[in-house]
Amino acid sequence: MAEFRFDIKPLFPLEIIKVTSNLLPHTFRGDRRQCLDATSKMSEVIDRLGQLSAVSQGLNKPVTTAQRLRMSENQTIYLLSDTSYGANGVVMGLLKVGTKDLYLFDEQGRTRKVEQTPSILDFYIHESRQRGGLGKHLFEYMLTDQNWTPVKCSIDRPSEKLLNFFKKHYGLVRTIPQANNFVLYEGFFDEEASMGNGNGKSPAQSNGGMHITSSPNTQLFGAAYLGDEANKRSGRNNGSQQPNPLLHQITQISPSGRYGAPRPTCSMAEIIHAGSGKSGKSGGSAESSRIK
Numbered sequence: 125m126a127e128f129r130f131d132i133k134p135l136f137p138l139e140i141i142k143v144t145s146n147l148l149p150h151t152f153r154g155d156r157r158q159c160l161d162a163t164s165k166m167s168e169v170i171d172r173l174g175q176l177s178a179v180s181q182g183l184n185k186p187v188t189t190a191q192r193l194r195m196s197e198n199q200t201i202y203l204l205s206d207t208s209y210g211a212n213g214v215v216m217g218l219l220k221v222g223t224k225d226l227y228l229f230d231e232q233g234r235t236r237k238v239e240q241t242p243s244i245l246d247f248y249i250h251e252s253r254q255r256g257g258l259g260k261h262l263f264e265y266m267l268t269d270q271n272w273t274p275v276k277c278s279i280d281r282p283s284e285k286l287l288n289f290f291k292k293h294y295g296l297v298r299t300i301p302q303a304n305n306f307v308l309y310e311g312f313f314d315e316e317a318s319m320g321n322g323n324g325k326s327p328a329q330s331n332g333g334m335h336i337t338s339s340p341n342t343q344l345f346g347a348a349y350l351g352d353e354a355n356k357r358s359g360r361n362n363g364s365q366q367p368n369p370l371l372h373q374i375t376q377i378s379p380s381g382r383y384g385a386p387r388p389t390c391s392m393a394e395i396i397h398a399g400s401g402k403s404g405k406s407g408g409s410a411e412s413s414r415i416k
């Protein structure tokens with residue numbers, strides 16, 4: 125577990141605290157000197173957990189650093205602690221989420237621009253505590269806090285462990301293929317199940333944020349269906365559903381998973397999204413594509 129040279133208890137008056145770009149626990153109250161001390165220590169905590177997460181996922185650079193959080197406009201990190209452990213307490217996990225403007229394929233293979241998509245960006249529980257329910261505990265805290273539902277979340281290049289996590293806890297298996305690094309589950313575009321997607325509106329309602337476009341994405345890629353293996357495993361075979369003709373144009377752009385086959389090095393999606401360097405404005409994986 126992540127132990128520190130300082131006592132973490134003042135930073136963690138609650139088991140789970142959240143941190144945004146000010147690098148302070150959401151519970152923080154103090155004067156300027158205490159503020160500087162807290163941000164310095166919190167930066168150390170975030171950098172350490174981000175590094176552990178990267179190592180755990182086999183990434184060559186962390187997705188999460190204090191510096192990146194400081195520069196972000198709309199990201200939140202949730203940190204899970206055990207202050208009763210040892211003299212200084214320990215930090216056991218990290219969950220980073222944010223909202224992003226994404227170009228996404230819907231289930232019919234049409235390209236949509238979805239603004240402020242809830243996104244799971246980095247998730248880590250210390251190896252010594254994995255598979256003990258802590259990940260679910262932290263994730264549920266975040267869902268309640270953000271007013272999100274799992275099916276409305278996009279996931280930035282999920283690991284196999286995280287795909288298993290979504291399957292086990294939320295029964296989510298069938299994905300909607302995308303041309304970027306994000307994984308969506310079937311139901312993402314369903315309006316009736318849409319409350320709790322960040323701002324309490326469905327994507328279609330969110331400030332007119334979803335547009336069905338005539339983007340060349342759809343013409344280039346058609347409907348790339350990535351969920352076949354997962355769908356087979358789930359035992360669902362579309363039953364009486366007629367196959368969507370667009371699915372015959374299948375282009376296997378990327379399997380769902382962080383370690384999948386290489387994605388095309390040049391795609392219209394990348395060209396379209398290349399200009400959006402601003403944090404939270406991305407059609408690709410802003411968190412991970414820059415660092416791998």
Ligand SMILES: CC(=O)SCCNC(=O)CCNC(=O)[C@H](O)C(C)(C)COP(=O)(O)OP(=O)(O)OC[C@H]1O[C@@H](n2cnc3c(N)ncnc32)[C@H](O)[C@@H]1OP(=O)(O)O
Nearest residue numbers: 246247248249254255256257258259260282283288289292
């Ligand atoms: C967008 C991204 O962040 S992708 C990267 C996700 N993070 C990682 O892969 C880092 C390493 N893994 C972890 O940190 C954790 O396993 C997490 C965050 C994915 C889940 O946290 P946990 O505390 O393990 O989750 P929790 O105990 O609530 O649920 C366990 C379930 O998660 C899945 N899971 C967790 N670890 C594994 C594993 N080693 N192998 C396969 N499935 C796993 C399984 O479905 C497991 O259920 P099971 O034990 O009955 O098979």
